[in-house]
Every structure is written in C-alpha cells, then in structure tokens.
Amino acid sequence: MSTPLGSRYRRPRALSPLREHLRxxxxxxxxxxxxxxxxxxxxxxxxxxxxxxxxxxxQSYDELGQLIGIxxxxxxxxxxVSSAMLTFIGVVFSISLVAVQMASGQFTPRVVRIxxxxxxxxLTFSVFLATFVMSLLVMAAYDGExxxxxxxxxxxxxxxxxxxxxxxxxxxxxxxxxxxxxLMRVGYVIxxxxxxxVAVLRKQERGWERGxxxxxxxxxxxxxxxxxxxxDVHIARLVRVAARSGVVLRLIPRIGDFVVPGTPVLAVHGGxxxxxxxxxxxxxxxxxxxxxxxxxxxxxxxxxxxxxALSPAVNDPTTAVxxxxxxxxxxxxxVGLPLGALHHLDKGGTVRLVQSVPTWGDLVDLAFSEVxxxxxxxxxxxxxxxxxLDDLVLLAAEAEKGQExxxxxxxxxxxxxxxxxxxxxxxxxxxxxxAEREFALLPDRQGIG
Numbered sequence: 075m076s077t078p079l080g081s082r083y084r085r086p087r088a089l090s091p092l093r094e095h096l097r098x099x100x101x102x103x104x105x106x107x108x109x110x111x112x113x114x115x116x117x118x119x120x121x122x123x124x125x126x127x128x129x130x131x132x133q134s135y136d137e138l139g140q141l142i143g144i145x146x147x148x149x150x151x152x153x154x155v156s157s158a159m160l161t162f163i164g165v166v167f168s169i170s171l172v173a174v175q176m177a178s179g180q181f182t183p184r185v186v187r188i189x190x191x192x193x194x195x196x197l198t199f200s201v202f203l204a205t206f207v208m209s210l211l212v213m214a215a216y217d218g219e220x221x222x223x224x225x226x227x228x229x230x231x232x233x234x235x236x237x238x239x240x241x242x243x244x245x246x247x248x249x250x251x252x253x254x255x256x257l258m259r260v261g262y263v264i265x266x267x268x269x270x271x272v273a274v275l276r277k278q279e280r281g282w283e284r285g286x287x288x289x290x291x292x293x294x295x296x297x298x299x300x301x302x303x304x305x306d307v308h309i310a311r312l313v314r315v316a317a318r319s320g321v322v323l324r325l326i327p328r329i330g331d332f333v334v335p336g337t338p339v340l341a342v343h344g345g346x347x348x349x350x351x352x353x354x355x356x357x358x359x360x361x362x363x364x365x366x367x368x369x370x371x372x373x374x375x376x377x378x379x380x381x382x383a384l385s386p387a388v389n390d391p392t393t394a395v396x397x398x399x400x401x402x403x404x405x406x407x408x409v410g411l412p413l414g415a416l417h418h419l420d421k422g423g424t425v426r427l428v429q430s431v432p433t434w435g436d437l438v439d440l441a442f443s444e445v446x447x448x449x450x451x452x453x454x455x456x457x458x459x460x461x462x463l464d465d466l467v468l469l470a471a472e473a474e475k476g477q478e479x480x481x482x483x484x485x486x487x488x489x490x491x492x493x494x495x496x497x498x499x500x501x502x503x504x505x506x507x508x509a510e511r512e513f514a515l516l517p518d519r520q521g522i523g
Contacts, residue, residue, distance in 0.1 A: 091306050091358055094366040097191050100199075107200030108207060115211045118231040122215075125230070148233035149213075155240055156209035163202045166247070170195075170254050177258050180388070182378040184362075185263050189254075198243075198250040205239040212236050260393050264379060268400035270365045271372020275407050278369065278416055278431070288322050288428060289344035295353065297339040302359040304331050304339075306367040309427060312340075313418050315352045316426035321345040324428040329368045333359060369431045373440045376401050384448045384455065391454045394445070395521040398455070401441045402462040408437055409469045409486060438489040446497050450504045453514040454521035456497060461517035463494045 096102045174189045189195060215229040256262040304327050316323045322343040327333055339357055342348075363371045376397045383393035413434050418427040432440070442459065449455040470486035498515060505511045 091308055091366065094306070094364060095358070098187070098364060100190055100196065103196035104200045104203050107204045111204040111207050112211075114235060115208060115232060118235050119215060119229070121231045122229050148230075148237070152209050152212055152233060152236055155236065156206065156213055159202065159206040159209065159243075163199075163206070166202075166250075167199065170250075173254055173258055177263070180382070181260060181263055182375060182382055184375050184378065185257070185267075187362075187364075188263065188266055189257060192253060194246070194249050194253045198246040201239065201243050201246055205236065205243050208232075208236050208239055260379070261396060264376065264396050264400050267372055267375050267379075268403055271376075271404050272407055274365055274367070274369055274372065275404070275411065278367075288324060288425075291324075291341050291343050292321075292345060293342040293347035294326075294338040295340040295342065295347060295350070296336050297333050297357065297359075298335055298350075299357075299359055301334040302332070302361055303363050304329055304333050305358045305360045305362075305364050307358065307429070308356045309418050309429075311356045312353070313420050313426040315348045315356070317420040317422075317424075318352075319345060319348040321348070322425055322428065325430060328430050328432065330363045330371060330374075367429075370437065370440055373401060373404060373437060376404070377440065377444055380445045381448060384445070384452060391452045391521065394452070394455050395458045398445065398458050398462055399519075401445075402465060405437060405441055405466055406469055408434065409466065410473050413437075434486055435489045438493065442493045446493060446500065449497070450500060453510075456501055456514045457516055457518040458521040459497055460494070460515055461519045463490050463497070464517050465519075466490050467494070 170189075174186055178184075178186050212229050212232045215232055306329060307325060312323055324341040324343060326338050326341055333339060340353070363374070365371055380394040380397035380401075382388055383390040383397065413431060416429040416431055417425045418429065420426045442463070445455070446459060449459060467487050467490050470490060474486050501511055501514045505514055
C-alpha cells in the first residue's frame with residue numbers, strides 16, 4: 075500500500091499554511107501591534123505609579139515636582155503627535171495605494187500581493203497606529219492635580235515610550251517610502267517574483283521520489299465549500315489523518331486549480347476513506363492563487379508581465395525581455411528536478427500524501443506559449459527567446475545525461491525544441507525580408523544588445 079522512502083523526503087510542518095495565510099492578510103500585524111501597545115502602556119503606567127509611590131513614601135517632593143514639570147513639558151509634544159499622526163497615516167497610505175494601483179496597471183494586478191505581504195509596509199502601518207493609540211492613552215493618563223503631595227501618577231515613562239515610538243515611526247517612514255518606490259520599478263518587481271518562485275522550487279526539492287506505489291484507489295472525497303482557487307492544503311493534517319487510517323491520500327486537483335462544490339478533491343488508496351470530520355479545514359480555497367505551494371504561480375505572473383508589456387497599449391519590449399530573463403532563470407532551476415508529484419511522509423517514513431504538480435512540459439508551455447505568440451514584430455523579444463531556449467536546451471541535455479534511465483527526466487529537450495521550432499515558424503511567416511528574419515532569429519541574451 076505504501077513504500078518506505080529515504081532521507082530525500084522531509085516531514086511537513088504542523089502549521090505549514092497558517093504563516094502564509096497570515097502574511098496574505100493586512101489586519102493581523104496592526105491588530106497584534108495594537109495588542110502589544112496596550113500591554114506596553116500598562117507596564118509603563120505601572121512603573122510610573124510605582125515611581126510616584128516610592129517618592130511619596132520617601133517624602134522626596136522636590137524630585138516629584140521636577141518629574142511633574144518634565145511630564146508637563148512632554149505633554150505638549152504628545153498632544154501634537156496625537157493630533158497629527160492619524161492625518162499623517164491617512165495621507166501617506168492614500169498616496170501609497172495610488173502608487174500600487176499604478177504599478178498593478180502597468181505590470182499585472184497580481185503585484186498588489188507584494189505590497190500586502192511586505193513586512194516593512196505592515197510594520198510601518200502597525201507602528202504608526204500604535205504611536206497614535208499610545209499618545210491617546212498617555213494623554214488620558216495625565217493627572218490634573220499639580221500638587222506633588224496629591225498626585226497619584228506621573229506618566230513620565232509613558233511619555234518617554236511615546237517619544238521612542240515617534241522616532242521609530244520616522245525611521246520606518248523612510249524605509250517605507252524606499253520600499254514603495256521600489257514597487258514602481260519593474261526590475262525590482264520581476265526580481266521579487268522570480269525569487270519567490272525559485273524559493274517554492276527549493277522548498278519542494280526534496281519531496282520528489284520516483285516509483286512509490288499507491289495501491290488501488292478505494293474511494294474519493296468530494297469538496298464541500300465555496301467555489302474558488304485551491305490555494306494550498308494542510309499537509310501535516312492530511313498526513314496525520316492518512317496515517318491513522320492506514321491509507322494513502324492523493325490530491326486530485328493541482329494547487330491553483332479552480333474547484334467547485336461536489337467535485338472530487340482527494341482520492342483514497344489502500345483502505346476505507348477517513349471520516350469527513352477529520353479532514354475539515356485541510357483544504358484551503360480562496361479568490362486568488364498564492365505562492366505557498368503553487369509551483370506555477372511565479373511563471374504565471376512573469377508571463378503576465380511580459381504579455382502586458384507587449385500589448386499595443388504599452389509596447390515595452392524591454393520589460394518583456396526582463397521578464398523572459400527571469401523565466402529562463404526559473405526553468406534553469408526546474409530542469410534538474412524530476413517534477414510530476416510530491417510525496418509526503420509520516421513519522422515512520424511511509425508515503426501518506428501524494429500531491430500532483432506541473433510537469434516539465436507544463437512549465438515550459440506556461441513559460442513560452444503566450445509570450446512566443448505575441449513576439450510577432452518584436453525582434454528584441456524573439457532574439458531573447460531564441461537565446462533562452464538554446465541555453466535551456468543545453469541544460470536539459472545535461473540533466474538527461476546526468477539522470478539517464480531515471481523516471482521523470484525523459485525528453486527534457488523535446489518541449490524546448492518544439493517551442494523553438496514554432497518561434498522560427500512564426501518569424502518566417504510574419505517577416506518577409508530574409509535579412510530581417512535572420513536578424514530576428516539571432517540568439518541574443520540582451521534582446522538587441
């Protein structure tokens with residue numbers, strides 16, 4: 075029913091999807107920041123009260139009067155901060171959202187997720203809100219009694235903490251502006267997408283194995299819930315349920331597929347299907363794809379950027395060439411991997427979950443099909459495509475030679491050669507002049523120098 079496997083496998087983390095889901099939200103970091111602010115204010119208020127009590131017990135009224143004077147001086151600054159911070163937050167983030175909208179219109183709407191997932195954006199917003207709330211709390215903590223012998227608390231530590239948060243807000247504002255300006259630069263956006271795409275490949279690199287037996291399919295489990303894109307699955311939970319039931323589960327749709335209620339989502343091999351309650355919340359469906367477990371999402375975004383750049387409304391072949399550079403980079407990493415399916419282990423080293431992923435041919439088609447078809451009349455793009463395909467053909471030949479006879483590595487060159495032949499056919503059909511055709515099909519890693 076299942077096959078013990080070697081050390082190439084890695085066990086899934088127990089809460090693997092949770093961190094990624096929180097990163098795709100914008101509310102969690104500010105909410106956590108506000109909770110920390112209330113805790114910090116409570117601690118600072120307790121310290122201030124303790125300091126006043128100690129000074130009153132020792133009858134150090136002169137020192138207490140000095141503290142009251144310092145706190146009153148700080149009150150002016152805190153009042154200014156309280157009135158200005160919320161307005162500052164609104165203006166800064168309104169301008170930032172306009173910049174993000176411009177970037178999404180120029181590149182692809184999916185770049186908005188870079189802004190949403192940005193740590194510096196969330197940290198800046200959280201600190202700004204925390205500073206505003208802290209200033210309000212400190213203002214409320216000021217005692218109207220000016221007599222040192224009657225005052226119950228002097229918010230000196232609270233005021234110092236607020237000043238520190240203002241300084242931190244200014245530093246983060248500089249970093250935030252720099253980060254937002256980078257989001258408007260196509261090179262940064264493309265590099266960010268490609269790094270995340272390659273990271274997904276590296277994360278799944280040890281999960282491929284060839285020759286694992288699943289056993290006979292005994293049941294299928296239908297999806298129940300709202301229709302949407304399959305974002306990810308809770309691998310650790312599915313492995314745990316499969317191990318308790320003594321079966322192997324196989325994910326039928328790929329990550330990124332659109333699923334509707336009633337369609338089969340899991341196949342059971344080697345035994346009875348687990349109870350449906352045990353599989354609750356093991357499949358995550360949303361309105362858009364994420365990078366977490368989606369092997370092809372990075373290529374999809376890079377292809378979208380290249381297509382948008384080659385559209386008549388934009389007509390920016392240089393941006394398309396930059397996207398092709400990163401497409402070639404991604405495929406150069408994927409060419410050495412078996413692909414096909416991921417296998418996840420239980421504690422005993424037995425396969426309990428099989429997850430289908432795009433094959434090498436699927437990735438090559440996703441990378442080049444649409445871009446190749448709109449390369450007509452753009453010699454810069456056709457030359458870069460020729461150079462990229464030639465480089466990948468060489469890498470594919472080395473991969474086939476290094477893994478000769480192993481399943482999953484056959485015909486790595488075939489899809490590349492097919493796209494190369496189709497590109498040549500496109501140029502020959504659309505460029506009438508022989509000299510122009512020869513120029514458009516000359517491999518060049520910069521497009522046109």
